[in-house]
Amino acid sequence: MNVYEYLLSFQIKPSVQRIAIMDYLLKHKTHPCIDEIYLALCKDIPTLSKTTVYNTFKLFIEHGAARMLTIDERNACFDGDLSAHAHFQCKVCGKITDIPIKQEETEMENLQGKGFSIEEVHHYYKGICPECLEKNNNN
Amino acid sequence: MNVYEYLLSFQIKPSVQRIAIMDYLLKHKTHPCIDEIYLALCKDIPTLSKTTVYNTFKLFIEHGAARMLTIDERNACFDGDLSAHAHFQCKVCGKITDIPIKQEETEMENLQGKGFSIEEVHHYYKGICPECLEKNNNN
DNA sequence: AATAAAATTGTAACAATTACAAATATAAAA
């Protein structure tokens, strides 16, 4: 399925900008922030506005086609991977890594049993990644 | 142990402002943002500056005496409860609720086994709380 | 081809946070 159809499957009307943004999101698993997307796509779409990037992500999230990560206090990051997974952000290099989780149903069921309606699960770890630890040891 | 000694136990030199802020944090489990603290303490400390509240939280976090929650995209929230627990934020009323978790050691051990050094665990849920669901049903 | 609706754009406004220098308070030394 191409990006055009992928957007349609979320009831999102495709446009040049929306396709480009979703395409970037699906091809780059870097959990990009607004600026990363904006700067990357400016080359291809010189008229692109940062407001459009904001608007588009708002739309994607409303339609369930992307998720917003608040793991980085400075910037909102976006994730096109809709599967259940956790994230790890390195405090040194800032890189965000995907972490597989076995969805702990028990905890969610517990919440639901208490009358909470769960719409989002965010699971973050912070610390230092192996690469940065390694570099540090060599100094 | 009083707040004065509590701060000292984190190697934080107590001051009128620092004691007041930590005292508020320990007595109010509302996960307050900067403004909530600032407005609440202004009554007692009329000269209080918002910059001091920012500085103080930065200090608390550096010394491990508080944690910052990024669960709310709008504002950073603070938590003085250092025990392992998750959070739930209601998308309607915005209230943040503490959720007990049985620390899933397996997942952390797994990460550590891969060479990650874990310093923080954040575990957020979002949805609608029982109170707001109830209100909605009555409309 | 004309019209209406939707999407994009750029600017300005806004709000949270930080930088910074001046003022105040605290601690140490004389």
Next chain:
DNA sequence: TTTTATATTTGTAATTGTTACAATTTTATT
């Protein structure tokens, strides 16, 4: 106690991420 040095607090200004909004452009409809 007085002086001096250090740490803390304060207020303002600057910065940054985000949103509001009106004008423009694009797309769809008649």
